[in-house]
Amino acid sequence: MExxxxxxxxxxxxxxxxxxxEVFDAGQGERFREEVRFLGDLLYGxxxxxxxxxxxxSCRLYVISYLKTHFNR
Known part of the structure; x- marks a missing residue:
């Protein structure tokens, strides 16, 4: 799984x-649900x-890349 x-x-x-x-971390086989926020182009949380x-x-970096691409920031 990815x-x-x-x-x-x-x-x-x-x-x-x-x-x-909600993020599924394939390395741990667990789901996490939290809030993150962009302030300008910077991502926090x-x-x-x-x-x-x-x-x-690897999952943390995937999430950052996904969100920056999805929200064009």
Missing amino acids: HQVTLIDYAERGTALYIQA DLVHPDKSPLTE
């Missing part, structure tokens, strides 16, 4: 974009933070 990102909901407020996402993320590194 890493997966499912967008649950998102809302734009000014230059901020709040995203509810524990899910994508290098030190706080519960995801494997």
